[in-house]
Amino acid sequence: MMTINVGVLLAxxxxxxxxxxxxxxSRVEERNTAFFVLALGIVIAPTPLGQGIFNLIHQLVTGVSQAGT
Known part of the structure; x- marks a missing residue:
């Protein structure tokens, strides 16, 4: 039996x-691409990889925010 990881498939x-x-x-194709990217983000978010990406972006945004004040 073969299984497919949904995150890998969406990627x-x-x-x-x-x-x-x-x-x-076309606009429909761009909208569909945006939908697929959003779905990929939702699938990846609860995984350790997703949490690592979130923490990295959070640190980056915090650093930029503090540098601006």
Missing amino acids: VVVVMRLRRRTQAR
Whole structure:
């Protein structure tokens, strides 16, 4: 029996969609790509990788915010 990780599948779909030329995309295709990226973020968020990315972005934003004051 073969299993497919949903996060990996969504990542492959996002990469394939983003490789297309920008001029060839319609608004519907761009909306679908945004939906896939959002779904990938929701799937990755509760994982240790997602938490690490969140912590990294949080530290970056905090540093930029403190540097601006």
